[in-house]
Amino acid sequence: MKFTLSWLKDHLDTSAGVDEIAEALTDLGLEVEEVSNPAARLADFTIGKVLHAEKHPDADKLRVCKVLTDEGETQIICGAPNAREGITVVVAKPGTYVPGIDTTIGVGKIRGIESFGMMCSEREMELSEEHDGIIELPSGEVGERFTDWLAAHDPAKVDPVIEIAITPNRGDALGVRGIARDLAARGLGTLKPLREPQVAGSFDSPIGVTIDADTLDDAPLFCGRVIRGVRNGPSPQWLQDRLRAIGLRPISFLVDVTNFFTFDLNRPLHVFDADKVKGHLRVHRAEGGETLLALDERTYTFEPGMVIISDDEGPESIAGIMGGEETGCTPETTTVFVESAYWDPIQIAHTGRRLKINSDARYRFERGADPAFTPVGLDLAVEMILREAGGEASEVIVAGAVPDTDRAYRLDTDRVQSLVGMAIPPEEQRATLEALGFRLDGDMVHPPSWRSDVKGQADLVEEVARVASLTRLEGTPLPREVGVPAPVLTPGQVRQALGRRTAAALGYDECVTYSFIDAEAAGLFGADLMAMRLENPISSEMSHMRPALLPGLLRAAARNQARGQADLALFELGAAFTGAEPGEQVTLLTGLLVGRTGPRDVHGERRAVDLFDAKADAEAVLAAMGAPDRVQVRAGAEAWWHPGRSGTISLGPKKVLGVFGEVHPRVLSAMGVKGPAVGFTLWPDEIPLPRKAAATRPALQVSDLQAVERDFAFVVDEGVTAAQVLAAAQGADKALISDVRVFDQFVGGSLGEGRKSLAITVRLQPTEATLKEAEIEAVAAKVVEKVAQATGGTLRG
Numbered sequence: 001m002k003f004t005l006s007w008l009k010d011h012l013d014t015s016a017g018v019d020e021i022a023e024a025l026t027d028l029g030l031e032v033e034e035v036s037n038p039a040a041r042l043a044d045f046t047i048g049k050v051l052h053a054e055k056h057p058d059a060d061k062l063r064v065c066k067v068l069t070d071e072g073e074t075q076i077i078c079g080a081p082n083a084r085e086g087i088t089v090v091v092a093k094p095g096t097y098v099p100g101i102d103t104t105i106g107v108g109k110i111r112g113i114e115s116f117g118m119m120c121s122e123r124e125m126e127l128s129e130e131h132d133g134i135i136e137l138p139s140g141e142v143g144e145r146f147t148d149w150l151a152a153h154d155p156a157k158v159d160p161v162i163e164i165a166i167t168p169n170r171g172d173a174l175g176v177r178g179i180a181r182d183l184a185a186r187g188l189g190t191l192k193p194l195r196e197p198q199v200a201g202s203f204d205s206p207i208g209v210t211i212d213a214d215t216l217d218d219a220p221l222f223c224g225r226v227i228r229g230v231r232n233g234p235s236p237q238w239l240q241d242r243l244r245a246i247g248l249r250p251i252s253f254l255v256d257v258t259n260f261f262t263f264d265l266n267r268p269l270h271v272f273d274a275d276k277v278k279g280h281l282r283v284h285r286a287e288g289g290e291t292l293l294a295l296d297e298r299t300y301t302f303e304p305g306m307v308i309i310s311d312d313e314g315p316e317s318i319a320g321i322m323g324g325e326e327t328g329c330t331p332e333t334t335t336v337f338v339e340s341a342y343w344d345p346i347q348i349a350h351t352g353r354r355l356k357i358n359s360d361a362r363y364r365f366e367r368g369a370d371p372a373f374t375p376v377g378l379d380l381a382v383e384m385i386l387r388e389a390g391g392e393a394s395e396v397i398v399a400g401a402v403p404d405t406d407r408a409y410r411l412d413t414d415r416v417q418s419l420v421g422m423a424i425p426p427e428e429q430r431a432t433l434e435a436l437g438f439r440l441d442g443d444m445v446h447p448p449s450w451r452s453d454v455k456g457q458a459d460l461v462e463e464v465a466r467v468a469s470l471t472r473l474e475g476t477p478l479p480r481e482v483g484v485p486a487p488v489l490t491p492g493q494v495r496q497a498l499g500r501r502t503a504a505a506l507g508y509d510e511c512v513t514y515s516f517i518d519a520e521a522a523g524l525f526g527a528d529l530m531a532m533r534l535e536n537p538i539s540s541e542m543s544h545m546r547p548a549l550l551p552g553l554l555r556a557a558a559r560n561q562a563r564g565q566a567d568l569a570l571f572e573l574g575a576a577f578t579g580a581e582p583g584e585q586v587t588l589l590t591g592l593l594v595g596r597t598g599p600r601d602v603h604g605e606r607r608a609v610d611l612f613d614a615k616a617d618a619e620a621v622l623a624a625m626g627a628p629d630r631v632q633v634r635a636g637a638e639a640w641w642h643p644g645r646s647g648t649i650s651l652g653p654k655k656v657l658g659v660f661g662e663v664h665p666r667v668l669s670a671m672g673v674k675g676p677a678v679g680f681t682l683w684p685d686e687i688p689l690p691r692k693a694a695a696t697r698p699a700l701q702v703s704d705l706q707a708v709e710r711d712f713a714f715v716v717d718e719g720v721t722a723a724q725v726l727a728a729a730q731g732a733d734k735a736l737i738s739d740v741r742v743f744d745q746f747v748g749g750s751l752g753e754g755r756k757s758l759a760i761t762v763r764l765q766p767t768e769a770t771l772k773e774a775e776i777e778a779v780a781a782k783v784v785e786k787v788a789q790a791t792g793g794t795l796r797g
Helices: 005-009 018-027 146-153 176-186 237-245 253-264 345-355 360-365 371-389 415-419 426-435 457-468 491-505 519-524 550-562 611-624 665-671 722-730 773-791
Strands: 002-004 032-036 046-056 059-069 072-078 088-092 108-110 113-115 161-164 209-211 221-228 270-273 281-285 291-293 299-301 307-311 314-318 335-342 397-400 439-441 444-446 568-577 585-594 632-635 641-650 656-663 677-682 708-717 737-747 755-764
Touching: 002 005, 002 237, 005 018, 005 161, 005 176, 018 032, 018 161, 018 176, 046 072, 046 146, 059 088, 072 113, 176 253, 176 426, 176 457, 209 221, 209 397, 221 371, 237 253, 253 270, 253 360, 253 371, 270 314, 291 314, 335 371, 345 360, 415 457, 426 439, 426 457, 491 568, 491 585, 491 611, 519 550, 519 665, 550 568, 550 585, 550 665, 550 677, 585 611, 611 641, 611 656, 611 677, 632 722, 656 665, 708 722, 708 773, 722 737, 722 755, 722 773, 755 773
Parallel strands: 209 281
Antiparallel strands: 002 161, 032 161, 046 059, 046 088, 059 072, 108 113, 221 335, 221 397, 270 335, 281 307, 291 299, 307 314, 439 444, 568 585, 585 677, 632 641, 641 656, 656 677, 708 755, 737 755
């Protein structure tokens, strides 16, 4: 459904702009799909004046023009036949995009003479199809924006066009007035009263209409009037502009009137050339086999039961869908019969689908037009025809009767709260329904005839809620019933759930293994075999309490490998035991990667897992569980980890949060697992709780000041770790230093035995003002001093 802003304002008294209207429409459920604003597309065009024009020396059809613009006098080559001295023109300066030719104007040479712009025609600016010459304006100041001139002299050409999507239940919004009604109910203006037509008939209609008794269910009402002495020519310019704006081609006034009322008031009409109608019209069901050449120049064959309109010689129209070519209006038409009828939506949909016809009339009738508006729409159309095309009208011919659509539902103002969760005062609910055209009789609400989709109390709630705006809806917890306990999850349980979810998101499959393992596995993982032994084990393979989760995961990996599954990612969260006494139990989260991982290379191979995969996953799970950003990573771990390829993640020498690395080959061999295998174990209960609990993430701290990076290379003893150097450098200025990282290591050589060089990058991020050189040098000196104190390192010469 398309309409222009000025068209909307014919029905809505509002000062709202197009952006505000578009936002409100989408919020009301009439989703805006596109807003086309010609003024924005033509914003760069300005008005100029041709001071001088002479023939191009090397081209008979080109003229060299001196044009006065807002930037002074410029030279433009033009091929238009009307380019001459003294006219006021529209200028596209270099850099301006011309939509009609899809080109951005530049400075160029035409037959050896430079041209600095372009003088435009209407087609080049997509204002019309006129291309016989450049635009000649009757007025306008040099340098004035062309869109400003159009807004004052021809506003239809810069009228914004709004396109909305219509859901099947909102047939009333297929007319501009229905859209205006919704906006008025929202508070974006006042709905203007619809003028009541006053058209007196001066003669009896020579064409009568009857509806067959077996057709009344599908064609309950048919109204018509004859107008004689009309002049069918081009439509008034305002009507042509309206139709072109929404993508319709003006044909002739009598045809354009029907299109206008279809989109303006959602009232499809049809106009017969009365001189071509043979006898009277009859609305009836087809017997099957009848044919009709329709206005789309296609011949249709009717099936039994389809509703058609016939005269004394045969079918003349497909009821509610499309008229026939034989009785269509032409420029020679002087007498017309104007039809306004109401058709059953289901019948229209059925016929339209079987005949494969898509028309604006069918689209509206099958969604439900307003039956009560049928005679009023007829008189409004007849009034416009008489005003613009002359003639005199007959009395109204009516066959059938207006269907009774009156129904009522009780308004329960508490239902908005219970169904939607919005607290809207009863007075506001009543005012909303009245603004939408509903009639209130005490607590009973009568929907208007144009809202066939309202069929119960829930629909009343929907109308109130959408006009009030569902953006006002706030999430509130349901009231707690008596006997329902409050949340009982502890911070530790919440943390474990986050860890479990994060591991699964990283691609690990969760395992639940027994808390009992065999004696060999318990010994491999440092258990006290006597203290951890069960008095009455289930089997010899479950004789001891598990000291870690890794044995169970390794056994699971071995079983999967025996069945052909070589690449595995497993994790478990559960209890492990350090002894047999109360309190000698700890909760662990352990992950295990076996085989290969990552995307395949050009040879179809994937790389083997390594300890850095385990380290990255361990850090990701720790971060999800709330571990601090700055942790220490130290080499070394328990004996079941590879001694040179493992490490711990801690907050200090005694506060260990996790361990990661390769599983020792000896352990893999004993457990029957084919490597490589890497993993991690985390202690969720060791993560410190935040001082202040918050339901949201902290605010993002971003500085728009330029960061500065400085590189340092320190010579240290070979036993000094990179972590020591990084920690010392980070502590030089915690406010300014945002990141420290290692980018190079050199061992031996000219440095001597037992010495190495570590190169680091220190990033300084100011937050208040750009750093000066002296401030940068001061921080650099602190970095050197701190590293020297912590490690004995010196700057490499």
